[in-house]
Amino acid sequence: MRPAQYSDDDLEQHSLRRRVSDDGQRSGFEHDVDRILYSTQWRALAGKSQVVASGELGAYHTRLTHSMKVAQLGRRMAERLQRRYGGPNPALVEAACMAHDIGHPPFGHAGETALRATMDQLRGQGSQLDSFEGNAQTFRVVTCLAAHKYPGHRGLHLTRACLDAATKYPWERAPLAENPARHYKWGVYDADLAAFTWVRNGRTDTEVPVEEQLMDWADDVTYACHDVEDFYRTGHIPLASLFPPPGAAGGDTEREVRRFLDYVQAKRARAGEPFDRAAAQELLSEIGKRLTVPAPYTGSHDDAVAVNRRTSDLIDYFTRGITLDIGAGAPIRYGARLVIPAERRAACDLLKELVWAYVIDRPALATQQHGQRRIVAELLRWTHESPDLLPPDRAEELTQHGDVLRAAADHVASLTEDQAVALHRRLSGTGLGSFSDNVSP
Incomplete structure (x- = not known):
C-alpha cells in the first residue's frame, strides 16, 4: 500500500x-x-x-x-x-x-x-x-x-x-x-x-524533499569512501602514512598530515572559507579509528579483505547516526529535515579532500x-x-x-x-x- x-x-x-x-x-x-x-x-x-x-x-x-x-x-x-x-x-x-x-x-x-x-x-x-x-x-x-x-x-x-x-x-x-x-x-x-x-x-x-536530502548524502558518502578506496589501492593516497596503527605514528606521519592540512587550508583560503586546523586534526584522528592501515596496499587477499572492512566501517559511521527532524503534523516529504551529526558531515568533507589533494590536483x-x-x-x-x-x-x-x-x-x-x-x-x-x-x- x-x-x-x-x-x-x-x-x-x-x-x-x-x-x-x-x-x-x-x-x-x-x-x-x-x-x-x-x-x-x-x-x-x-x-x-x-x-x-x-x-x-x-x-x-x-x-x-x-x-x-x-x-x-x-x-x-x-x-x-x-x-x-x-x-x-x-x-x-x-x-x-x-x-x-x-x-x-x-x-x-x-x-x-x-x-x-x-x-x-x-x-x-x-x-x-x-x-x-x-x-x-x-x-x-x-x-x-x-x-x-x-x-x-x-x-x-x-x-x-x-x-x-x-x-x-x-x-x-x-x-x-x-x-x-x-x-x-x-x-x-x-x-x-x-x-x-x-x-x-x-x-x-x-x-527540498527529504528524498533529495538522502540522495545528496548518499552521493557524498559514496564519493568519500569508495573514491578514497580506489586511490589507496592504486598507491596514490598514502593512507598508511596518514592513518598508521596506534603507536606507529612518527615523522613520516606528521609530515604527511601537515602536508595534507596545508593543502586543505590553502584551498579553503582561496575560496574565502574558514578552516579550523585543530578541528581538522581531531577529525583525522576520528577517521583514523576506522581507516587505520599498516602499510601500502599490496593486492594480497588479506589486504583486499582489510580495505573492504575499513570501507564498510566508514560507511557505517556516516550512515548509522542519521535521523529525521519532522515538524508537528507535517508530512515527511517536505516537512522533514535529514539530520546528520555535524562532525560526520565535516569528516566526510575532509575525506573528499584526500581525492582532491592526491589525485585531482596532481599535474x-x-x-x-x-x-x-x-x-x-x-x-x-x-x-x-x-x-x-x-x-x-x-x-x-x-x-x-x-x-x-x-x-x-x-x-x-x-x-x-x-x-x-x-x-x-x-x-x-x-x-x-x-x-x-x-x-x-
Missing part, C-alpha cells in the same frame, strides 16, 4: 499526466527504478568518468558503478528511516539516486566545465544564462531526451516525486554578479521550464584533463558550426526547438569517453577510422 505521505499528484507521470498502474505488480516508484535502469543513458554511464577516465587501467569506479552504489546506500538509509518514521519510500530514494548523475557528460567535471565555458562563449555576452550544467542536463535527459515505450511523448515518464527528488539545485541559472553560487550550479534550462514548473508544483527554492591528471576539455570544446564548436553532423535523434530535436547550440550540447554530452575520443579524431582528421564505425550513442 502506498505510504500516506505520497499523494496522487506525487505519482503523476511527466508529460503523460496519468498515474502509474501495473495491476499492483509494481508501485509507481518501482516503475521509476526500472525505467531508469533500462534507459540507454543509464547504460552509457559505464563509459564516463567518476574521477579518472573510464578507460584507465585499474579497478576505478565509473560514473555507473558510483551511481549504483549511491542508489544502494540511499535505499538502505531510507529503509532504516522508514522502519523508524514511516517514510521515506525506499524505491523513490533509490530511483532519485540512480538518476542523479545521468546527465553528466564524458570526462566528468572536466567535460562539464568545457561545455559550459564553450556555450557561454558561443552564446555571447548577455546571453549566458542558458548554458550547460550536469544537474540541469540530468533533468533534461529524464524529461525530454530519453525515450520510453510511449509514442509521441518524450522522456522516461518518471513520477513527479522522483523528478523532484533527483533535482539537486531546484532553480534556474542566475547572473554571476547577482548570485555566483547559482551561476555555477543550477538545475534547469530555459527550454525545460515548463516541465520543471510542473514538477515543483509552486514550491519555493528552499522546499598528471591536470594535463590529461586539459586534453579532455579540448576534445569536448572542439566537438561542441564543430557540431554547432555544422549541424549536419548531428545524429538522427538530435537532428529531430533541432527541428522542434531550432536551437543548434542546445542540440549540439545534448549530442556531445551524451557521448561516452571512447566515442568522444573517436569522434574527435575523425572530425579533426587525425584518425579517420572506418565507414562502419558507430561513434554516436
Whole structure:
C-alpha cells in the first residue's frame, strides 16, 4: 500500500499526466527504478568518468558503478528511516539516486566545465544564462531526451516525486554578479521550464524533499569512501602514512598530515572559507579509528579483505547516526529535515579532500584533463558550426526547438569517453577510422 505521505499528484507521470498502474505488480516508484535502469543513458554511464577516465587501467569506479552504489546506500538509509518514521519510500530514494548523475557528460567535471565555458562563449555576452550544467542536463535527459515505450511523448515518464527528488539545485541559472553560487550550479534550462514548473508544483527554492536530502548524502558518502578506496589501492593516497596503527605514528606521519592540512587550508583560503586546523586534526584522528592501515596496499587477499572492512566501517559511521527532524503534523516529504551529526558531515568533507589533494590536483591528471576539455570544446564548436553532423535523434530535436547550440550540447554530452575520443579524431582528421564505425550513442 502506498505510504500516506505520497499523494496522487506525487505519482503523476511527466508529460503523460496519468498515474502509474501495473495491476499492483509494481508501485509507481518501482516503475521509476526500472525505467531508469533500462534507459540507454543509464547504460552509457559505464563509459564516463567518476574521477579518472573510464578507460584507465585499474579497478576505478565509473560514473555507473558510483551511481549504483549511491542508489544502494540511499535505499538502505531510507529503509532504516522508514522502519523508524514511516517514510521515506525506499524505491523513490533509490530511483532519485540512480538518476542523479545521468546527465553528466564524458570526462566528468572536466567535460562539464568545457561545455559550459564553450556555450557561454558561443552564446555571447548577455546571453549566458542558458548554458550547460550536469544537474540541469540530468533533468533534461529524464524529461525530454530519453525515450520510453510511449509514442509521441518524450522522456522516461518518471513520477513527479522522483523528478523532484533527483533535482539537486531546484532553480534556474542566475547572473554571476547577482548570485555566483547559482551561476555555477543550477538545475534547469530555459527550454525545460515548463516541465520543471510542473514538477515543483509552486514550491519555493528552499522546499527540498527529504528524498533529495538522502540522495545528496548518499552521493557524498559514496564519493568519500569508495573514491578514497580506489586511490589507496592504486598507491596514490598514502593512507598508511596518514592513518598508521596506534603507536606507529612518527615523522613520516606528521609530515604527511601537515602536508595534507596545508593543502586543505590553502584551498579553503582561496575560496574565502574558514578552516579550523585543530578541528581538522581531531577529525583525522576520528577517521583514523576506522581507516587505520599498516602499510601500502599490496593486492594480497588479506589486504583486499582489510580495505573492504575499513570501507564498510566508514560507511557505517556516516550512515548509522542519521535521523529525521519532522515538524508537528507535517508530512515527511517536505516537512522533514535529514539530520546528520555535524562532525560526520565535516569528516566526510575532509575525506573528499584526500581525492582532491592526491589525485585531482596532481599535474598528471591536470594535463590529461586539459586534453579532455579540448576534445569536448572542439566537438561542441564543430557540431554547432555544422549541424549536419548531428545524429538522427538530435537532428529531430533541432527541428522542434531550432536551437543548434542546445542540440549540439545534448549530442556531445551524451557521448561516452571512447566515442568522444573517436569522434574527435575523425572530425579533426587525425584518425579517420572506418565507414562502419558507430561513434554516436
